[in-house]
Amino acid sequence: MDTNVEPRRVILWSVPRSLSTVFQKCLSFIPKVQIINEPFTCAYHMGPEKKPDDTQMVSDEEAEKYQAQMNGTYNEEKLDLPMAFDADVCTYNYVKSKLDADYPDKQLVFCKDMAYALDGKYGMLPKGYRHTFIIRNPYRMFPSYKKILVSTMNLLGMKEFRICDIPLVFVPRGYAYQEEYQLLLYVQENCDGSDPPIVIDADDLLSNPASIMRQYCELLGIPFQEEMLEWPSGLDVIKSWIGSRESLVGNLLETGGYYDAALKSTRYHPPKKMPxxxxxxxxxxxxxxxxxxxxxxxxDLRLKP
Structure with a gap:
């Protein structure tokens, strides 16, 4: 890439538990890349305009106890995150300003986010980004999502819960796939012009990583490198990510653990048997x-191996 031109800008929209974080980690090792991690998700869950809890499933006392515990852990966690920001500044306009900002020393700006977290606020979409999407078969996604929600719900005092009934702050009304598809339709009609959105399926990525990564990079004008198929394990990679401190730390905790497997990963592994x-x-x-x-x-729109 020419270092004297505006960086390429790419967003990967996802549903939970769709390998989006490991995909982002893979791209983190591209030279002169700036990663922006789930800024709309922070605005949706933790910022000043966060989605209200529409269902009083736990008492205020339990919710406050949980939040105090999480805040204490954030403060105790001694992670060096020089690019992080605090969730209390993360409005939707703040997110847009981060995405629209100049990154003069970068050749690629890559943002990964949850499609549902945009919450229909399509006017907040930044200009100049190529929109891409990662999907995962619901037969795989929802069991994985419920499993990882157990620790959070237990801390809130809920030993039993139905994933289809928990508050919007955890699962949106369209269960994430509807919101992702609606965003894809909007992008098709309004954002990409002659360049259609790129869709990748998690199972295809795991089964044929070289083919999927090569196609993805070629469509975006990013030089494909064999190093994209294997990377070092560990947390150091997130030090260069822009994202909320609460999200980056919280997703590493035993109370969250959403990023645990991704950050320990070193390569893509073949998918397990479909449930x-x-x-x-x-x-x-x-x-x-x-x-x-x-x-x-x-x-039907995905890149095929």
């Missing part, structure tokens, strides 16, 4: 049944 429908709990099937039509429409 069978009869193996899934009733509440997970509610989410799967709603999400599958949106997933299938996006799957």
């Amino acid at each position: 069978k429908r009869e193996e899934l709990a009733e509440d997970i099937l509610v989410c799967v049944n709603h999400s599958m039509p949106f997933y299938e429409k996006m799957y």
Whole structure:
């Protein structure tokens, strides 16, 4: 890439548990890249305009106790995060300013975020970005998501919960896939012009990483490198990421752990066997049944190995 030109700008929109963080880690080792980690997700969950809890599933006392515990852990965590910002400044306008900012020493600006966190505020989309999407079969995503939510819900005093019923702050009404598909439609009609959105499927990425990564890079004008298929394990990579301190630290904790496997990873591994429908709990099937039509429409648009 020419260092004297405006950096290429790319957003990867995702649903939870779709390998988006490991994909982002993979791209973090491209020379002269700036990673921006889930800024809209911070605005949605933690910023001044955060989504209100629409369901009083736990008492105010339990919620305050949980928040105090998390705040204490953030303060105790001695991570050096020079690029991090505090969640209390993270409005949607603040996010847009971060995405629109100049990065004169960079050749690529790459942002990874949850599509549902945009919350329909399409006017907040930054200019000049190529929009890409990562999807994962709902039969895989929802069991993984419920499993990782258990520790959080237990800390809130909920030993039993149905993932299809928990508050919007955890699972949006469209169960993330509907919101991602709606954003894809908006992008198709308004943002990319003659360049269609790029869609990648997590199973394809795991099964054929070289093919998917090569196609993805070529479509974006990013030189593909074999080093993208293997990378070092560890947390150091997040020191160069722009993102909220609360999100970066919180996702590493035993109370969160959302980034744990991704940051320990060193390569893509072949996917495990697909769960069978009869193996899934009733509440997970509610989410799967709603999400599958949106997933299938996006799957038809995916890069093929």
